[in-house]
Amino acid sequence: MARIVLDNHVELSEVDHGILVRQQAEAYVARNWRITPAVVKLLKDTSASGLECMIRDNHPLRKARWPNPRGVVYLAFSVSPKHQWSIAIDTFKSSTGDFGHAVFNGKYHSQFITRGLPFKFEGRNKTSGHLVVKRQHFEGTLKEVADFDHSVLSLKPRTRAASGFATEYDIQHAIISRWQDTPWGDEYEIVQDEYPVDGGLTSRRIDILARHPTNGDWLVIELKRAEASDAAVRQVVDYLRALGQQDQFAVGALQGVLVGERISANAQTLALSEGVAAFELSWPFHFNRIV
Structure with missing residues (x-):
């Protein structure tokens, strides 16, 4: 069985289902x-660049951790358990033993621009997204990351309004960490956050995907900080249609949910006609169903 132990004491070994990190x-x-030569080089290069953490405090989710053999589909790297991921890679090509594109945290955007690094912006919404770097540019980009300001990825508490959340990430983190206190916690289990709708690195991503363990129904949750518009409802509907065409979602009903600090009147009207549930979330953690 292939096995590697890095200088940062992270141990990786091959198991039936993949790599145990x-x-x-x-x-x-x-x-x-x-564990292939390309993967070994990836692990050593990321560690040398200061990205020595592969398991953050709150990710992967507890239910995805060992001994659950399903795990996750990616390798990801951060500077510490208290920081967001710096890099995530979710495409490994078994035919070549190499990986494909790499996704860098969108909060590095200004540092990418300043250094003239090549990337494609994968927008999640108007204000946030990911930086997709082609395989051939990965090593060069990683060397630059060693000198980045990683404080932009800190998970330390942010300054927030007295009655609101600072970012969508704050909402997502609150819901995931307090899932049992949500309107869906008694019936559904979280499958994955940032679920790739289209299956690739440049995919649109669902904020939270959950499933009923008994009847197999699916829950697609889209999060919006401040006011959610009718465009957010259309986004949920697009996700539902895309998943409805995939075989793995053939069993169980698909239900869309929109969560925002405020739901606009137009969004409420459209959500009602499209069958999308809409909830307003107020600080610190109170849900009010609007539709």
């Missing part, structure tokens, strides 16, 4: 990955 007392499976 172990960091101190925590572990998860990177599904369908294998």
